[in-house]
Amino acid sequence: MLEPPLSDRRRREILRQSLSVGVATGAYAISFGALSVTAGLNLWQTITLSALLFTGGSQFALVGIIAAGGSGAVAVATSTLLAVRNGLYGLQMSRLLGVSGLRRLAAAHLTIDESTAVGIAQTERNGQRLGFWATGLAVFVLWNLLTILGALLGNALGDPKVFGLDAVAPAAFCALLWPRLKSGEARAVAGVSAVIALVVAPHAPVGIPVLVAALAAAVAGLLPPRDQAGQVNVSTPPDGEAAG
Amino acid sequence: MSLWTTVLLASGLSFALKLAGYVVPHHVLDGPVLSRVAAMLPVALLSALVAVQTFTSSSGGLTFDARAAGVAVAITALLLRAPFLVVVILAAATAATLRALGWG
Numbered sequence: 001m002l003e004p005p006l007s008d009r010r011r012r013e014i015l016r017q018s019l020s021v022g023v024a025t026g027a028y029a030i031s032f033g034a035l036s037v038t039a040g041l042n043l044w045q046t047i048t049l050s051a052l053l054f055t056g057g058s059q060f061a062l063v064g065i066i067a068a069g070g071s072g073a074v075a076v077a078t079s080t081l082l083a084v085r086n087g088l089y090g091l092q093m094s095r096l097l098g099v100s101g102l103r104r105l106a107a108a109h110l111t112i113d114e115s116t117a118v119g120i121a122q123t124e125r126n127g128q129r130l131g132f133w134a135t136g137l138a139v140f141v142l143w144n145l146l147t148i149l150g151a152l153l154g155n156a157l158g159d160p161k162v163f164g165l166d167a168v169a170p171a172a173f174c175a176l177l178w179p180r181l182k183s184g185e186a187r188a189v190a191g192v193s194a195v196i197a198l199v200v201a202p203h204a205p206v207g208i209p210v211l212v213a214a215l216a217a218a219v220a221g222l223l224p225p226r227d228q229a230g231q232v233n234v235s236t237p238p239d240g241e242a243a244g
Numbered sequence: 245m246s247l248w249t250t251v252l253l254a255s256g257l258s259f260a261l262k263l264a265g266y267v268v269p270h271h272v273l274d275g276p277v278l279s280r281v282a283a284m285l286p287v288a289l290l291s292a293l294v295a296v297q298t299f300t301s302s303s304g305g306l307t308f309d310a311r312a313a314g315v316a317v318a319i320t321a322l323l324l325r326a327p328f329l330v331v332v333i334l335a336a337a338t339a340a341t342l343r344a345l346g347w348g
Contacts, residue, residue: 017328024332045251052255062254072245076254083258088285090265099266108263113289120286164339167314170297171335174315177290178322189284190291197292201300209304213292214285221281 006126014122014131021114021176022138024168025056029143032059033150039067043151050147054140055112058082061205078205085211089116096120096128110136117176185220192216310348314339 006014029050036046041063049059058079065075090111096119099107110133119132181187193213200209245253298315301307314335321331342348 020329020332041247041251045247048251048255053251053258055258058254058258062250066247066250072247072250072253075250076245076257079254080257080261083261085289086258087261087265090262091268092265092285094266094268104266105263108266109259111262111265113293117286117290161310161343162340164310164314164336164341164343166297167311167318167335167339168332170294170311170315171318171332172328173290173294173297174318175322175328175331177287177294180287180290186284186287189287193288193291194295197295198299198306201296201304202306204304209296209300210289210292213295214288217284217288218281220284220288221277 003125006124006130010124010127011130014118014127015134018118018131018134018138021118021135021172022142024172025114025139026142026146028056028169029146030150030153032056032063033147034153035060035067035150036063036147037151039063041066043148046151047144047148050144053079054109054143055083055086056143057113057210065205078208082208082211085113085214086111088214089113092116093119093132096125097132107132107136110140112136112139114139117173121176121179189216189220310339310342313342313348 032050033046036049036059037043041049049062053059053062061082062075062079065078066072090108093107093111093116094104097107115132115136118135119128122128122131177190181190193216196216197209197213200212204212294315298311299306299308317338318331318335321334326334339348
């Protein structure tokens with residue numbers, strides 16, 4: 001399916017979104033770098049996690065468990081459980097990106113919350129691809145550079161709170177969620193999911209509440225569709241679903 | 245398990261999961277239920293991320309601090325159709341200002 005190329009305005013809009021998310025997410029890497037070295041990992045292990053594991057929730061969970069004296073096996077298990085959602089993102093992105101060979105390996109490595117969210121939030125197929133790659137690369141570069149900075153400077157610069165940077169990520173996720181809340185069903189899923197995450201949060205490792213809350217999506221998917229006055233609408237094309 | 249083993253094993257498994265999403269045959273995703281789940285998944289995840297990153301402390305306990313005010317301002321900006329960059333800058337500025345004033 002051929003689509004007209006993106007207008008310059010849309011290109012700039014998507015690239016700006018991607019860079020904003022990259023900066024917002026990258027800021028957290030400073031905390032990660034500092035947390036990792038104080039947990040007992042050395043500089044190269046910290047750098048390797050950001051370069052190869054490259055999924056924030058898993059990274060924070062892994063060093064958190066090590067810091068708390070947890071075993072390597074538990075750390076790996078928790079990290080891997082958290083990474084399951086990236087596999088689900090991969091399922092979605094593979095349909096939108098249409099990549100093979102080395103590009104597929106690169107796409108898989110860059111498949112994280114942020115790149116997937118920005119990608120599928122776009123309405124045009126070209127825009128989805130641009131959003132995914134631009135966000136994935138922006139986050140990857142900034143995440144790794146700022147991990148090194150955080151690891152070198154340790155706790156001295158590990159507190160992004162002074163600049164309100166810890167409010168940037170949830171605000172960015174709000175902005176990404178916003179256009180997807182047009183249907184009543186989506187708003188219900190969002191509400192239930194948020195409540196589940198907060199109920200689970202005090203009792204589960206970092207990242208698990210978000211994964212548990214994703215069950216709300218699974219349950220919503222299993223229920224019969226109730227939009228459009230009973231008309232069954234099951235064959236949502238990949239282009240259409242991103243329009244929310 | 246040595247720290248290096250932990251780091252490399254976790255990295256390898258994470259990449260395997262990501263890649264699995266790309267190599268599973270597409271027809272597996274063509275079922276109506278999976279399509280609906282796939283459409284609702286980002287809504288649920290983004291909403292949960294907002295909730296957790298706004299209202300939990302680093303230990304996972306519930307908390308209410310300057311981030312909540314930042315996100316409230318972000319939502320107001322979204323209601324007023326502000327662009328993405330304005331939304332996140334307003335959120336950061338709100339949280340930073342409140343902290344500078346000694347709250348949250």
